[in-house]
Amino acid sequence: MSTRSAGVPFRDTSESPLAGRAPRVLLLGSGELGREIAIEAMRLGAEVVAADRYSNAPAMQVAHRAHTLAMTDGAALRALVEREEPDVIVPEIEQIDTTALEQLETEGWTVIPTARATRATMDRERIRRLAAEEARVSTGRYAFADDVRSAAVAAEHVGYPCLVKAMTSSSGHGMSLVQDRSELEGAYLEAAHGGRVPSARVMLEEQVHFDLEVTVLTLRAYAADGSVRTQFLSPVAHVRPGTVYHSSWQPAELPATIVARLEAAAGAVTDRLGGVGLYGVECFVRGEEVLFSEVSPRPHDTGLVTLASQWNSEFALHARAILGYPVPTIEPAVPAAAHVILGVREQENPVFGHLRQALSVPGVRLFLFGKPRSHPGRRLGVAVARGGTIAEARERAERAAHWVESFRGAGTA
Ligand SMILES: Nc1ncnc2c1ncn2[C@@H]1O[C@H](COP(=O)(O)OP(=O)(O)OP(=O)(O)O)[C@@H](O)[C@H]1O
Ligand SMILES: [Mg+2]
Incomplete structure (x- = not known):
């Protein structure tokens, strides 16, 4: 178990990567956004370790070291962290065991921005309630449903046309636009099964006609x-x-x-x-x-x-x-x-x-x-x-x- 205190310390010195103990960044996810983070961190003298579920991912091609593993596997994630001892763990994708991240954070490892934020933002219900109900920020009308019947009630609340969305997803996976009641069952099933993690609970949202x-x-x-x-x-x-x-x-x-x-x-x-x-x-x-x-x-x-x-x-x-x-x-x-x-x-x-x-x-x-x-x-x-x-x-x-x-x-x- 690490003894380091949680959070990123304000820093003004650095050693050299590989030769010394430069600030070590562990990227969980090594896509194109991670590649740019890796390059910028290296420019600032950091040692960068890139991980993803497939090899030769974009950030791996520029990092000091690379590891290929399923980051949804909490035990594998922990083993990687304990082996690399990063100063900061940087989740770059959503397909990560966030419960394992939260546990690592409580043990003193630093997760960017925090493990709680990482978990909250990938859960549509948590982040929507945090924004609309705690921070009191305006959003489109929304409701949650656990089956086709409650989805129909939720749709009446938000109004047609509406979007039915999976609880955890990215790039619009599992999301569909519903014009009326007849399309709701198909959209519900798509959201429940088409997200990153199958979940009976889905979110419905009014279609916002934005400028x-x-x-x-x-x-x-x-x-x-x-x-x-x-x-x-x-x-x-x-x-x-x-x-x-x-x-x-x-x-x-x-x-x-x-x-x-x-x-x-x-x-x-x-x-x-x-x-x-x-x-x-x-x-x-x-x-x-x-x-x-x-x-x-x-x-x-x-x-x-x-x-x-x-x-x-x-x-x-x-x-x-x-x-x-x-x-x-x-x-x-x-x-x-x-x-x-x-x-x-x-x-x-x-x-x-x-x-x-x-x-x-x-x-x-x-x-x-x-x-x-x-x-x-x-x-x-x-x-x-x-x-x-x-x-x-x-x-x-x-x-x-x-x-x-x-x-x-x-x-x-
Ligand atoms: N309520 C809405 N009304 C109108 N358009 C919407 C609404 N919700 C989402 N969209 C459209 O669908 C896009 C994707 O939605 P959202 O960001 O919720 O899904 P996502 O799966 O997280 O996608 P991404 O990973 O690309 O951000 C939005 O950027 C927007 O263009
Ligand atoms: Mg989005």
Whole structure:
């Protein structure tokens, strides 16, 4: 059992990785977001250990060491932590045994932002009640149900059309839009069985006819005096043709009154979650109203745009905060956009093409994630671009991404 005290200590010295005892970061999940966290943590002199359920995952390709294991297996997770003795454990995905994380935290290991926050944010009921009932933040109408019959009662409460959602899910798995009572049973069964963990309990939510969907990247980090304070990045706007992230831009070009409401909501929710690190607070803007939707306790996929828009990206800020270094003030965003590059078919060793054309688009940077396998809809890369205006940045990012996606005969086409 560790004797270290819980929480990230405010830090101002460091040893060298591998040679000495540099701050050690254990990434649980080694996807593209983890890869950027790994790179930024290494730039700050950390020793980075990457874990995931498959080998050669993106962050593993840049980390000091890598481990392949099922992170839903609490015993395997504990063995890994005891072997690597990380200063900070950084969950990067939701498919983790969070009960094991909570136990490790009570023994003195540090989980980012905290094990409780990690657990609460992956449970729709907990996080919704925390936001709406404890933090008193506005949300769309919602209700919970445990079977088809109670789902019908819940749907009457929230009103049709409504969304039926699995309790724990990501990328919209198990979620469907229901127009009327006749569609409810199918949607209930989809939510109960189509989520990450089968669960009779599901959430129903009114369909919010929003004007804009935004992510408020919210940083809890040390100030120069060692106190933890909250800062907000300029809201990131995003669009999703389906339920999956497709493109985002920053700043969102919203009136100051709306930005203030977004920050108030994000601050109220993240204050209750605590810890240090970056949160992605997902909100809907409807007219003058701001409605909280959900929150990630880590850098957010829509925040990939900050690789172009910010001097310190969401990953750089997260790395700084979780290593215990101060973040004085976040510089304002310049107009930038990001557009995903998706796989279209099943393929080992996806091949990318039209890179010359994509990289000829002005203001563009390309991030290819190095995933060893492609399948339809899998995010394989992202194009980010700066522009004189948001419109120009969006057009550039999309043009570059579409160049890569339009390469025939490859993992992306
Ligand atoms: N109540 C709602 N009204 C309208 N659209 C919604 C509502 N809830 C969700 N959506 C749409 O579906 C998307 C995914 O929903 P949500 O974030 O709840 O699911 P998720 O499975 O956690 O997905 P992700 O992991 O991509 O965040 C939202 O970003 C939004 O575009
Ligand atoms: Mg979401």
